[in-house]
Amino acid sequence: MFLNFIDELRAAGIKASFKEHLTLLEALDKDVIEQTPEAFYYLARATFVKDEGLIDRFDQVFQKVFKGIMTDYGQSPVDVPEDWLKAVAEKFLTPEEMAEIEKMGSWDELMDTLKKRLEEQEKRHQGGNKWIGTGGTSPYGNSGYNPEGVRIGGESKHNRAVKVWEKREFRNLDNTRELGTRNIKVALRRLRRFAREGAADELDLDATIEGTAKQGWLDIHMRPERHNAVKLLLFLDVGGSMDPFIKVTEELFSAATSEFKNLEFFYFHNCLYEGVWKDNRRRWAERTKTWDILHKYGHDYKVVFVGDAAMSPYEITHPGGSVEHMNEEAGAVWMQRVTNTYPATVWLNPVPENQWGYSQSTKVMRQLIDDRMYPLTLGGLDDAMRELSRKHG
Numbered sequence: 001m002f003l004n005f006i007d008e009l010r011a012a013g014i015k016a017s018f019k020e021h022l023t024l025l026e027a028l029d030k031d032v033i034e035q036t037p038e039a040f041y042y043l044a045r046a047t048f049v050k051d052e053g054l055i056d057r058f059d060q061v062f063q064k065v066f067k068g069i070m071t072d073y074g075q076s077p078v079d080v081p082e083d084w085l086k087a088v089a090e091k092f093l094t095p096e097e098m099a100e101i102e103k104m105g106s107w108d109e110l111m112d113t114l115k116k117r118l119e120e121q122e123k124r125h126q127g128g129n130k131w132i133g134t135g136g137t138s139p140y141g142n143s144g145y146n147p148e149g150v151r152i153g154g155e156s157k158h159n160r161a162v163k164v165w166e167k168r169e170f171r172n173l174d175n176t177r178e179l180g181t182r183n184i185k186v187a188l189r190r191l192r193r194f195a196r197e198g199a200a201d202e203l204d205l206d207a208t209i210e211g212t213a214k215q216g217w218l219d220i221h222m223r224p225e226r227h228n229a230v231k232l233l234l235f236l237d238v239g240g241s242m243d244p245f246i247k248v249t250e251e252l253f254s255a256a257t258s259e260f261k262n263l264e265f266f267y268f269h270n271c272l273y274e275g276v277w278k279d280n281r282r283r284w285a286e287r288t289k290t291w292d293i294l295h296k297y298g299h300d301y302k303v304v305f306v307g308d309a310a311m312s313p314y315e316i317t318h319p320g321g322s323v324e325h326m327n328e329e330a331g332a333v334w335m336q337r338v339t340n341t342y343p344a345t346v347w348l349n350p351v352p353e354n355q356w357g358y359s360q361s362t363k364v365m366r367q368l369i370d371d372r373m374y375p376l377t378l379g380g381l382d383d384a385m386r387e388l389s390r391k392h393g
Contacts, residue, residue, distance in 0.1 A: 302344045347372060
C-alpha cells in the first residue's frame with residue numbers, strides 16, 4: 001500500500017523520493033505519532049508536501065489510496081471512510097455522547113440508515129425529522145438539530161454533528177486555482193531580498209548579549225528593522241473587460257502593498273501609452289508621464305503588469321489606436337521602452353491560459369514582453385516571481 005501511495009503521489013505531480021518514503025517508515029517504526037488516521041495523515045503530509053499549493057492534491061491522493069476510491073485530481077467532493085468516522089468518534093466523543101448515538105441502536109445502524117435514506121430520497125428536503133435535508137430534526141443534513149446527527153455539507157449551527165461530510169479542507173490551496181489575498185502573499189514571498197535600512201529602532205539581542213559579556217555592564221545595541229528591499233513597479237489595467245476581475249486584482253494589490261515596502265503603482269487602460277494615473281476618479285486631471293517614470297525609477301526595479309490584454313490589436317501596434325485619446329506613438333513602442341529599461345518585467349493575466357490563443361492582442365503583447373506572460377493563479381504567480389528573481393542581463 002505504501003509503495004502504491006508513492007506511485008500515486010508522483011502521478012499527481014508531488015515529488016516523492018525513496019528517502020522520504022524511508023523517513024515515513026522510520027517515523028512509524030519509532031511511534032512518533034499516535035496510532036490514529038488523523039496523526040498518520042499529518043505525518044505523511046509533513047513528509048511529502050513541501051509546497052502548500054500541493055496540499056489539495058495530496059488530500060485527493062491520500063483519499064484514493066487509503067480508501068480505494070477513484071478520484072480525479074480536480075474539485076469533486078470525496079466520501080469519508082466509515083471506519084475512519086468510527087475511529088474519530090471513539091477518539092473525540094465522551095461516553096455520554098457515544099451513549100446518545102446508541103439511541104439509534106449502534107453506530108453501524110446510524111451509518112446504514114444514512115445510506116438507505118440517501119438511496120430512497122429523490123429530491124431536496126427542507127425541515128422534518130426523517131429525510132436528509134436542511135433544517136428540521138433529522139439525524140442527517142445540515143442547519144438543523146439532532147444530538148446524534150451526521151452533517152452533510154452546509155455550515156454548522158449547533159456544533160452537534162457526529163462528523164462532517166464536506167469537501168476537502170484545503171481545496172483553496174490548489175496551485176491551479178484562482179488566488180485569495182493570503183495565497184498571493186505566499187507566492188509573493190518568493191520575491192524577497194532582505195536588508196536593514198533606516199533608523200536603528202530594533203533591539204539587536206545577539207550584539208547586546210555579546211557586548212554586555214565583554215564590557216561587564218549592560219551594553220545595549222540597536223539596529224534598523226529588516227525589510228524586503230525589492231523595488232516593485234505595479235501597472236494595473238482598469239475598466240472595460242477588466243471589470244470581471246476587479247476582486248482578484250484588488251486582492252493582488254492588497255497583498256503586494258503589505259509585502260513590498262518599495263512599491264509604486266499606476267493605472268492604465270488596455271495598453272500602456274504616454275501617461276498613467278494613480279486615482280481613477282482624477283485620471284484625466286492628474287496624470288503621470290510614462291517618460292517621467294522611466295527616468296525616475298532605477299533599472300533595479302521589478303515591473304509587473306496586470307491585465308487581460310484584451311483589445312483591438314491596433315491599440316497596441318498603431319499610433320492613434322487608443323480608444324480613449326489620440327496617442328502619437330503606438331502602445332508597442334512604450335512597452336518596448338519599459339522592457340528595455342527594466343529587464344525584470346512580467347505580465348499577469350487573469351484570463352485562463354487556455355483562452356489566450358483566441359485573442360490576437362494577447363499574442364502581440366506576449367511577444368512584446370518576451371513571452372513572460374503568466375496566468376493569475378497561484379502557480380502562475382509563483383512562476384512569475386521566479387522569473388523576476390533570476391538575474392537579467
